Amino acid sequence: MTSTLSLTPAAPAAAAPVGRLRAVTAGLAVAATLPYLTLKLLWLTGHPVGAGDPEAMDDLWLVNLLTFGMDAIAVLLALAFVRPWGRRAPAGLLAFPMWVATGLLGTILVAMPLFLLVTLVLGPEQNVPADPAGGLDDWVFPLVYGGFSIQGLALITGFLLYARQRWAGLLRERIGDLPGSPTLTVQRAFAGVAALLAAGVATARLYWAGGGTAGLPLEWREHRGRGVAVMDVVTAVMAVAAVAALLVLVFRARPGWRVRGPLAVVWTAAGSLFGWGSWQLVAFGTTTDVADLRRAVPGLLPLVESVQVLTGLLVLAVGAVALVERASAAAATAATVPDTAWDLVTAAPAGRADVESAQ
Numbered sequence: 001m002t003s004t005l006s007l008t009p010a011a012p013a014a015a016a017p018v019g020r021l022r023a024v025t026a027g028l029a030v031a032a033t034l035p036y037l038t039l040k041l042l043w044l045t046g047h048p049v050g051a052g053d054p055e056a057m058d059d060l061w062l063v064n065l066l067t068f069g070m071d072a073i074a075v076l077l078a079l080a081f082v083r084p085w086g087r088r089a090p091a092g093l094l095a096f097p098m099w100v101a102t103g104l105l106g107t108i109l110v111a112m113p114l115f116l117l118v119t120l121v122l123g124p125e126q127n128v129p130a131d132p133a134g135g136l137d138d139w140v141f142p143l144v145y146g147g148f149s150i151q152g153l154a155l156i157t158g159f160l161l162y163a164r165q166r167w168a169g170l171l172r173e174r175i176g177d178l179p180g181s182p183t184l185t186v187q188r189a190f191a192g193v194a195a196l197l198a199a200g201v202a203t204a205r206l207y208w209a210g211g212g213t214a215g216l217p218l219e220w221r222e223h224r225g226r227g228v229a230v231m232d233v234v235t236a237v238m239a240v241a242a243v244a245a246l247l248v249l250v251f252r253a254r255p256g257w258r259v260r261g262p263l264a265v266v267w268t269a270a271g272s273l274f275g276w277g278s279w280q281l282v283a284f285g286t287t288t289d290v291a292d293l294r295r296a297v298p299g300l301l302p303l304v305e306s307v308q309v310l311t312g313l314l315v316l317a318v319g320a321v322a323l324v325e326r327a328s329a330a331a332a333t334a335a336t337v338p339d340t341a342w343d344l345v346t347a348a349p350a351g352r353a354d355v356e357s358a359q
Contacts, residue, residue, distance in 0.1 A: 018082045022161040029078035029154035032147045033071045039143070040068040052135030063283060070104075071151075073097050078155055081162040091166075098159055099316070103271025104279070105152030111234045112149055115227055125226050170326075175248070175262070176255025181325055184250065187318045191243065191250045194314040197307050198239040201273070204304045205236040215300025235276065239311065242269035246315055266315060274312025277305045 039049065043064045048054035057064070077098055080086030086094070119125070164171060181187065204215070209232035213221040220228070245265035248254055254262075281302060 019161060022158055023082050025154045025158035025161070026078045026082045029151050029158060030075050032151035032154060033075050035143055036147050037068060037071050037075075039140075040064050040071070044068065050137040050140040052137065066282065074101055074151060074155060077101060078158060081158040086162070087166070099267060099271045100275045100278075101271075102156055102159070102268050103273070103275035103312075105148060105155060106268045107231075107234055107238065107272045107276060108145065108148045109152045109156075110237075111227075111230050112145060114234065115230045118226055118230060122226075171258070171260040171263075173259045174255065175252055175257050175259055178249075178252065178259065179326070181322065183321055183325065187250045187321060190314050190318050191246050194311050194318075195243040195247065197311045197314070198243040198273075201304055201308050201311060202236040202239040204300070205232040205239070209233045209236070215304070217301070231276075235272070235308070238269040238272040239308070241265050242273060242311070242315055245269070246318060250318065266319070270312045270315035272312075273308040274316070277308030277312065280305045281309070 042049050043051070043057050044061065048057040051057050077094070080089055080094055207214075208216065208224075209229045216224070242265070245262040248257070248262045249259070249266065284302065284305075
């Protein structure tokens with residue numbers, strides 16, 4: 001292997017080969033979306049397959065449209081990881097939906113095994129609250145969440161392989177080697193506020209998971225399913241994990257650690273807070289009939305969900321500021337032309353990272 005420095009641009013990044021594993025994960029992610037997309041398309045076109053109350057589907061058309069669109073975006077993301085246009089796509093245009101997708105699907109990947117373990121230990125749940133669709137057939141749940149699990153594993157794996165190639169410079173760095181920042185004080189202030197908000201979210205979610213009922217809809221006060229309790233626990237863990245990892249990064253608390261570890265935790269946990277908080281706000285807002293007191297939502301629950309979203313946005317703001325500064329520093333100080341112009345955002349400052357070696 002010979003290290004090379006060149007003042008002329010290298011071959012376009014789009015020409016970089018796509019590994020077999022990344023191609024397989026992309027194909028698997030696309031295939032895993034097809035049953036869900038088909039089911040949603042049937043519901044949207046007036047064919048309530050698997051719905052216990054077909055008329056209830058008429059009230060869920062907006063939710064079904066949104067979820068259809070979300071899974072369609074997942075298909076585009078999977079294709080972006082293996083197609084040439086995906087290598088040319090602006091980082092932010094790809095990173096934001098993938099951040100949300102990682103949070104949503106990553107949460108399912110954590111919550112599903114916990115829910116199955118609880119069911120295995122405690123047995124099947126009795127008197128489960130009815131869902132807004134009036135009860136779905138037994139095959140719908142494994143079809144949907146089984147597909148989400150496969151999709152999550154495939155899509156996240158594909159993204160990791162994609163990121164390892166596109167943003168290798170950042171992922172190789174150690175926390176102690178992160179460059180100084182003129183806005184580091186602001187970043188730390190944002191992180192501190194996010195930590196306080198996350199503590200409130202974690203407290204509320206653990207209280208509800210433990211059987212507390214204050215601030216919950218009347219229907220949930222009478223009976224809450226185990227799945228909801230498991231999601232509350234997972235959300236509390238995500239809230240703590242997101243800010244803990246963020247504080248490690250902005251305060252350079254573990255200088256010997258690789259950036260990629262805390263960054264992966266922040267990415268997933270903050271995406272979970274933002275994605276699930278936003279989804280729950282939308283879902284309650286589009287399915288709650290305020291004339292029905294049993295379905296009415298008190299103020300505390302949407303407040304906690306809003307705080308989740310705000311916490312995720314604060315974490316996102318810290319990351320965006322840090323990466324924009326990194327791009328500016330790389331553009332101003334790089335002694336050589338990076339392999340690809342769009343990788344300026346993660347190019348290591350001159351003198352801080354090894355030069356890429358020619359294979």
